[in-house]
Amino acid sequence: xxxxxxxxxxxxxxxxxxxxxxxxxxxxxxxxxxxxxxxxxxxxxxxxxxxxxxxxxxxxxxxxxxxxxxxxxxxxxxxxxxxxxxxxxxxxxxxxxxxxxxxxxxxxxxxxxxxxxxxxxxxxxxxxxxxxxxxxxxxxxxxxxxxxxxxxxxxxxxxxxxxxxx
Amino acid sequence: xxxxxxxxxxxxxxxxxxxxxxxxxxxxxxxxxxxxxxxxxxxxxxxxxxxxxxxxxxxxxxxxxxxxxxxxxxxxxxxxxxxxxxxxxxxxxxxxxxxxxxxxxxxxxxxxxxxxxxxxxxxxxxxxxxxxxxxxxxxxxxxxxxxxxxxxxxxxxxxxxxxxxxxxxxxxxxxxxxxxxxxxxx
Numbered sequence: 001x002x003x004x005x006x007x008x009x010x011x012x013x014x015x016x017x018x019x020x021x022x023x024x025x026x027x028x029x030x031x032x033x034x035x036x037x038x039x040x041x042x043x044x045x046x047x048x049x050x051x052x053x054x055x056x057x058x059x060x061x062x063x064x065x066x067x068x069x070x071x072x073x074x075x076x077x078x079x080x081x082x083x084x085x086x087x088x089x090x091x092x093x094x095x096x097x098x099x100x101x102x103x104x105x106x107x108x109x110x111x112x113x114x115x116x117x118x119x120x121x122x123x124x125x126x127x128x129x130x131x132x133x134x135x136x137x138x139x140x141x142x143x144x145x146x147x148x149x150x151x152x153x154x155x156x157x158x159x160x161x162x163x164x165x166x
Numbered sequence: 167x168x169x170x171x172x173x174x175x176x177x178x179x180x181x182x183x184x185x186x187x188x189x190x191x192x193x194x195x196x197x198x199x200x201x202x203x204x205x206x207x208x209x210x211x212x213x214x215x216x217x218x219x220x221x222x223x224x225x226x227x228x229x230x231x232x233x234x235x236x237x238x239x240x241x242x243x244x245x246x247x248x249x250x251x252x253x254x255x256x257x258x259x260x261x262x263x264x265x266x267x268x269x270x271x272x273x274x275x276x277x278x279x280x281x282x283x284x285x286x287x288x289x290x291x292x293x294x295x296x297x298x299x300x301x302x303x304x305x306x307x308x309x310x311x312x313x314x315x316x317x318x319x320x321x322x323x324x325x326x327x328x329x330x331x332x333x334x335x336x337x338x339x340x341x342x343x344x345x346x347x348x349x350x351x352x
Contacts, residue, residue, distance in 0.1 A: 054327040069306070070328060121204070125330035128299060129270070133204055141197040148189035156185060 001116050003041060004084065005139040007034035008113055011106075012146035032091065035109075039088045042081050070123055077119035083112035110147065207299070257283050258350035264339035266292055271300045274335035278315075278343045285319055288312045288340070294332060303329045311336050320344065 010031040014023045050061045056074075060067035064075035087109040094102050117136065126132045257280045266275040272294035279287035290308045294300035307329035314323035321341040325333035 049327070052325075054325055056327065069310070069326070073328075121207075123328045125328060133201075136204070137197050137201055140200050141193050144196045145189050145193040148192040149185055152185040152188045 001113075001120055002135065002139065003034050003038035004109070004113055004116060005143050007031055007038055008109055009143055009146055010034060011109075012143075012150055035084075035088050035091070039081075039084050042084060046081065073119050073122035076115040077123070080112040080115035080119060083108045083115070087112070113143065256351055257285070257344065257347040259283065260347065260350065262343040262346045263291070264341070264343035264346075267335035267338040267342075269294060269331040269335045271303075271331065272296050274332055274339055276336060276339045276343060278340065278347070280347050285316060285344075288315050290336070293336075303332060307332050308336065315340060 010027060014027045014031070046061050050056055050058055056067055060074070062078065064078040065071055067074045087106050090097060090102055090105050097105075117140075120132075121127045121136070124132065259280050259282065261277060261279050263277045264275060266273045268274075273292045274290065274294070275292035277289045277291050278285050279289075290304075290312070293304045293308055295304055307326040310326050311323060311333060315321070321337045321344055323333075323337065323340075325337075
């Protein structure tokens with residue numbers, strides 16, 4: 001969740017059109033690295049959930065809604081994993097895809113992050129411990145800020161366009 | 167590198183200032199909202215929202231041969247062997263109470279009944295139930311652990327996801343009870 005949040009924050013802060021020319025190259029590398037590591041560790045998490053003897057079959061950890069216990073929180077996690085995979089793997093053939101379509105797929109990582117948070121909160125044995133709550137709140141604060149910044153910037157731009165037209 | 171754009175006379179100097187304020191406000195509101203939601207979801211900070219009596223009344227167990235008794239923190243960890251019948255397996259018949267194993271959410275203690283050398287009944291006489299979340303986890307996990315124990319006839323049962331601490335303490339207490347039964351048999 002931490003890696004994914006940092007990847008999303010990096011992406012939100014530095015991928016804006018106004019930042020495209022001035023941003024350091026390493027920030028994009030960091031964004032890709034964080035996203036890749038987040039996906040890799042989530043894959044490891046799925047493998048360990050299956051092999052740790054928690055009573056989940058291989059089908060239950062890859063198909064949402066199949067698990068008999070904790071069906072909905074587990075489905076959140078599985079769906080988030082697939083969205084993350086789409087977001088990461090479509091970044092490689094980015095130029096082959098229409099820009100708007102790729103962007104739509106890529107920003108799906110934001111709802112995926114919310115699903116990851118819900119999955120962790122509902123299923124995590126440590127989710128009521130102080131440090132977990134503190135980390136979740138800090139991540140929420142620092143993720144919502146750039147997200148809201150991008151939304152308000154887009155909204156202002158739209159308002160300005162309407163003003164120019166009229 | 168682009169040269170920084172200088173503000174033009176008559177124009178707003180910090181066009182993004184408003185956006186930053188709105189973003190900061192949304193960030194604070196969402197974080198405080200989430201903190202409030204987490205607080206209420208975790209039981210509203212109440213440490214005694216579920217009394218032991220209500221625990222006993224509300225928990226239902228799928229198997230008819232298993233029971234889940236309420237938390238009683240003043241129970242001792244002594245072994246009580248009530249019935250002694252010659253055992254056919256490696257376990258001695260009787261009732262055995264495992265040691266109380268503590269978790270950060272409360273202690274877990276189980277009592278097993280052995281009949282004919284087999285574990286026929288498992289009771290969780292202590293389990294975390296001090297807040298709504300603990301109660302919810304205990305309600306869902308302990309019956310599964312008990313069912314797994316009756317099937318496996320040992321403490322080698324799968325942990326329940328989301329109840330890692332409860333599962334570990336349950337297995338520890340169960341192993342202790344089984345060890346007592348084995349010790350009597352030998």
